[in-house]
Amino acid sequence: MKNFTINFFQAIRNFVNQQFIAKRQTKSLIKLVLACVSLTSVAAEQAVYQLKTVITGIDVPWGMVQFDNGDFLVSEREGELYFVEMSKGKKTKVKGLPDISSSGQGGLLDLELHPDYRKNGWIYFSYSSSEGKGWGSNTAIMRARLKDHTLVDKELLYKALPNSVGGRHFGSRIEFDRAGYLYFSIGDRGDRDTNPQNISLDGGKIYRLHDDGRIPEDNPFVKNEKAKAAIFSYGHRNPQGMEMNPSTGVIWTHEHGPRGGDEVNIVEKGKNYGWPVVSFGINYSGSKFTELTEKKGMEQPVWYWVPSIAPSGMTFVTGDKYPQLSGHLLVGSLKFNYIVLCQLDGNKVTSQQILFEGVGRVRNVKQMPDGFIYIATENNKIVKVIPKKT
Structure with missing residues (x-):
């Protein structure tokens, strides 16, 4: 059900994108896009991952x-x-x-x-x-x-x-x-x-x-x-x-x-x-x-x-530390203080999900050689994404 909901709202989002670009007329379209994007947020990631601050004091x-x-x-x-x-x-x-x-x-x-x-x-x-x-x-x-x-x-x-x-x-x-x-x-x-x-x-x-x-x-x-x-x-x-x-x-x-x-x-x-x-x-x-x-x-x-x-x-994302994310692309957002999961099918992005809302203005996100994902934010910290044991 969750994937259906995400894909449904992603379809709405894509339609609105095209309409907005074609007409660029009203603020209501912008608000609708924002609403659709916010509905793709995956609140469940907090139950799957822990964000641990590992480096601080770098502006x-x-x-x-x-x-x-x-x-x-x-x-x-x-x-x-x-x-x-x-x-x-x-x-x-x-x-x-x-x-x-x-x-x-x-x-x-x-x-x-x-x-x-x-x-x-x-x-x-x-x-x-x-x-x-x-x-x-x-x-x-x-x-x-x-x-x-x-x-x-x-x-x-x-x-x-x-x-x-x-x-x-x-x-x-x-x-x-x-x-x-x-x-x-x-x-x-x-x-x-x-x-x-x-x-x-x-x-x-x-x-x-x-x-x-x-x-x-x-x-x-x-x-x-x-x-x-x-x-x-x-x-x-x-x-x-x-x-x-x-x-x-x-x-x-x-x-x-x-x-x-x-x-x-x-x-x-x-x-x-x-x-x-x-x-x-x-x-x-x-x-x-x-x-x-x-x-x-x-x-x-x-x-x-x-x-x-x-x-x-x-x-x-590769490897088996993050099975829900593996094979897909993560992108940081400075504007909205979250990570975007771009779900891939070959060379195509098929949909997106929003992860880790409120993490801060994301300047960088990288999966490091130790296999863990690290997020650098502009509020003086680098956090490590740790999968919770289930």
Whole structure:
């Protein structure tokens, strides 16, 4: 009965989404969408899972990785990196960070370990940097090794240019695929009419590099002298979620829309994802910036949200610790303070459920090497999702 109810209201939600996008006329439609979404909330998860706070005192924990011994490395957006000894509950600030321009949505952002970290020790991170041409800052990707709580062997792999004084849309998530390629996202930096559709400019793109920063010879625009050779796909707004689907090896992302139109996408080589030519959203003022929700030559999202949930962080759930969630996708919501379970059938999202309402503004959600799901929120905590014994 519960699944029937969820699917029934999801069908209503999808219908209302389409009507709202087609007409964009009344506030009552928005309220109806919100009501339908709230009815998909699964109150029963509190009886199945326990949320245990395991790390505190990090203001906006943006990126997080876990080492083999269970210890964590956590980035704080304001520009601090913490090594957390989980057995002792002790946080130590990591030294040796590059100069970080922390303003607006910028700062120290995502973290990722090299797939062969045990052998080479490489840690990858994204941040906003003022280096290079122009005033302000833009997104940079660096790798380094950790020694005695200090970053050493630092190598700048990519720096988006030009810098911008705008404080919006830096991206930025980092992920590796099975072949060892490094993917990362950079948002449109708030300049939607210039950056996303222009492959000669940084911003509004997904990028692909070798792990040492070299440009892969088979990148889609590598032979275009006017293009940024690191670009893998374009037409994105502000992707703050990126994860490899472990069942297919394909990279998935999600990105913020404006007022409506948050998207989940499967990233494909050389494809155009449409922003801002096509969108399921409108301006924050309520006015329209496009009449189009689809166009030939531009990709359609796997899933979208109207109204926006402000997605951040995503993870595919595997293994047997969470049988109700395994094989599906979790997405964090900054706006609504919950986790969205996107139920998958192959490469399709068939429905959604709302989990862990009230957990806080979710900045990141990841299933770590120990098999547990961790949720980082903007109210100074990281919580561990523990299945209750039945």
